[in-house]
Amino acid sequence: DTEVTQTPKHLVMGMTNKKSLxxxxxMGHRAMYWYKQKAKKPPELMFVYSYEKLSINExxxxxxxxxxxxxxxxxxxxxALQPEDxxxxxxxxxxVSSGRGIGTDTQYFGPGTRLTVL
Amino acid sequence: AQTVTQSQPEMSVQEAxxxxxxCTYDTSESNYYLFWYKQPPSxxxxxxxxxxAYKQQNATENRFSVNFQxxxxxxxxxxxxxxxxxxxxYFCAFIPYSGTYKYIFGTGTRLKVLx
Numbered sequence: 350d351t352e353v354t355q356t357p358k359h360l361v362m363g364m365t366n367k368k369s370l371x372x373x374x375x376m377g378h379r380a381m382y383w384y385k386q387k388a389k390k391p392p393e394l395m396f397v398y399s400y401e402k403l404s405i406n407e408x409x410x411x412x413x414x415x416x417x418x419x420x421x422x423x424x425x426x427x428x429a430l431q432p433e434d435x436x437x438x439x440x441x442x443x444x445v446s447s448g449r450g451i452g453t454d455t456q457y458f459g460p461g462t463r464l465t466v467l
Numbered sequence: 468a469q470t471v472t473q474s475q476p477e478m479s480v481q482e483a484x485x486x487x488x489x490c491t492y493d494t495s496e497s498n499y500y501l502f503w504y505k506q507p508p509s510x511x512x513x514x515x516x517x518x519x520a521y522k523q524q525n526a527t528e529n530r531f532s533v534n535f536q537x538x539x540x541x542x543x544x545x546x547x548x549x550x551x552x553x554x555x556x557y558f559c560a561f562i563p564y565s566g567t568y569k570y571i572f573g574t575g576t577r578l579k580v581l582x
Binding site: 380389390391392394397404405437439441454455456457458459460461463 | 500502504509510511512513514517556558560568569570572573574575577
């Protein structure tokens with residue numbers, strides 16, 4: 350089973366709201382990722398978790414706050430977003446291959462959350 | 468700098484025909500993975516095919532196959548017997564073994580399969 354699930358599918362929020370995106374995988378993967386994707390562009394990496402610890406933050410603004418409560422779950426907490434943050438947010442997971450860097454194995458993506466900030 | 472180039476922003480193909488999407492990359496690494504991902508209008512990024520650089524044999528998955536030319540740093544995707552469900556954005560991606568965590572994506576090729 351190569352399934353990564355994400356909820357909600359769509360989210361509309363105002364600039365003062367607080368909301369969260371959720372991602373779940375049951376493949377035993379120990380690396381999980383958040384990406385942001387604008388229309389007709391490739392995904393842009395935001396965060397990487399390895400063994401439930403934040404490994405990489407690609408200089409993402411603090412209004413995005415990731416959390417990895419356990420090895421299967423990844424959350425992205427949103428607060429005080431701007432209209433330019435409207436995008437598709439993708440979650441992915443992968444094995445962590447010994448002897449190689451994090452993320453150097455195949456990443457499996459979820460269906461994404463379409464976020465609109467008004 | 469490592470880069471991935473997809474020189475065809477858009478392509479179309481008749482149903483049941485064959486189409487080839489091109490991808491070139493630039494790296495000084497010797498060990499790496501290459502991927503083709505498909506993203507249909509439903510949005511999910513779906514792995515189409517994967518190639519490890521040390522393997523000389525070209526990867527195949529049913530109607531999808533690659534032509535991997537390591538010396539030329541070329542990794543094209545051939546889709547045989549195209550189906551309407553193949554309509555999607557296709558991204559080529561690269562990642563070295565050497566400790567970076569980040570896929571290097573190409574800009575994508577939008578493929579439309581015509582009935």
